[in-house]
Amino acid sequence: MDYPRARHDLEFIPIDHEGRQMILVRDRLGLVPYGTGVPRGLLPVLALMDGLRSLGDLAREVTALQGGRRVTPEDIAPVLAELDAAGLLDTARYREAKAAAAAAFAANPVRAAVFAGPAYPDSPQLLGPYLDAILALAPGEPAPPAGAKLLGLIAPHIDPESGKAAYAAAYAPLRGLSPARVVVLGVGHQIINGLYSLTDKAYATPLGEVASDAAAVAKLRRAGGAVVDPSDLQHRDEHSVEFQAVFLRHVLGGETPFSLVPVLCGSPAGALAEPSRRAFLEAAGPFLAALRELAAAPDTLVVAGVDFCHIGPKFGHDKPADLLEEAATAHDAALLDALSRGDAEAFWAESARVGDGYNVCGLTALATLAEILPPARLTVLCRDIMREKETASAVTFAAAAYTAR
Known part of the structure; x- marks a missing residue:
């Protein structure tokens, strides 16, 4: 050694x-x-x-x-x-x-519901009412404009109990919709090789499996090349897509089944030459083009399952979260504002301004979302924070909807 x-x-x-x-x-x-x-x-x-x-x-x-x-x-x-x-x-x-x-993971065609039980009820008899109770918390306002076509969502991936209000705000607008395909941009907390991780496994939930769109996943893998990790092991224990699959299966799981395209997005640190939009496009351009083509299909919805700032000693800061909260939430607001204006350059510039000092784990997923959706209106539906007293730390998250202009 x-x-x-x-x-x-x-x-x-x-x-x-x-x-x-x-x-x-x-x-x-x-x-x-x-x-x-x-x-x-x-x-x-x-x-x-x-x-x-x-x-x-x-x-x-x-x-x-x-x-x-x-x-x-x-x-x-x-x-x-x-x-x-x-x-x-x-x-x-x-x-x-x-x-x-x-x-061992590759040999199984289904990705198990790892967090069923610890994070949410593991039986359909309990899970359905639990999710209905969360969705009932959705606010009447603000909401996506009436009649506007929904193109994409930003939802949290914090545990459902902590993120009830934001999950409700994000997923209530899906009621009555029937997309044939949902692209989920999750966060790959464990990605080391490349910037993305894909799997063509079905995602199990207590409410039933959600099949993957294997053809779409294969197309993305070919387009991505080295920017896609050759292994899909990162999906095994990652919660960011699983929580979206559970809500999607509940809200959309009617007579018309939908397929899933699970995409984990890793940190740009180490994967890009520099933390800039230029470097991002240079590295991931063909992959983003293939995703953009998928997102443009009229029967496709895109969901980014992300959290925003992670602050306090638990996440490497030398100050408690309450001393960082004001600056962190202002950073969230600036990122969302850049996304609402369709200004991807400003989004990356805001992240660079703070040196990603607030540990926005959803940075790549949000940057991907900004590149693959057509010009759209972004409505912020909810912003929230989970404070963890025992570690003096906190996580911010949000819900937002992209609708056609």
Whole structure:
């Protein structure tokens, strides 16, 4: 392990455990046991393990981090062995486990409803009334203009219980509609290779399966080339499309079935030469053109299942969310304003203005939406925030509708 590399598909969540500041490790692949915590001081060391620094480089930089207390490569080697055993490093052990998980997932034609039970009722007898109760919260105003053709939606992907008002505002306008195809732009929190991840698996829900449009998925995969991750494993434990599939199956699941095109959108960091619209179009142009063609079909609806700002210590800030909330919600408003004006350049410029300092996980999905829909009117239906007291953190989200001008 001469050039150690930490895994880049883990989530690190600050917690207070019996008065000690710890970091909870969340591994969607399941190699790191649930509930594993690591010392806070380990994160800067893991950040240095990028596969480019040698053991000698690491020893020098960790020495500097510790204020000059000398660390040698020999000191680091046993630590690396422990980190590998804990599943925190990108090694042969990790890659073999990931390949096995990918093969098992690929063998199943259906993507299971992973969050049924923990996030929403897992039986149709309970889920239907639960969703109806949420939809009943939809406000009368503001709403999409009466009679206007609905082209797309922005909905949250936070858990349905926390996002009731926004889910209601987003999905109530779908009542009575019968699109043949729904393209869902979710957030691929674990995408490493490329900018998008596709699957042609049916999405299971307690209300019944939602079939994928396999032909459309294949067309997108061909158009996307290297910008699409060759694996669809990211869909296995990702909630952003699953929550949309559940609401769509409930609202649209009448006699006329619809098919799903599930698209996970990853972070532009590392996937683009720079965080700009120009770089985005250069990298994803053919993929966006194929998506645009799908979205232009009269029987197709596009849904972006996204959250906006993630603020507070849980998301890497050194301040509690209440001190960042005003600036973060103003950032949300600026992004939505740019989208409402159809100004994709302004959208990217607003993100660049803050250096994506508020962790807008839906950035790529929203940027994709802005490129594939025709000129449209955007009506913001709801804006909300989920505050998590125990971590002094918060997540903002919204609902909005695109209608033909």
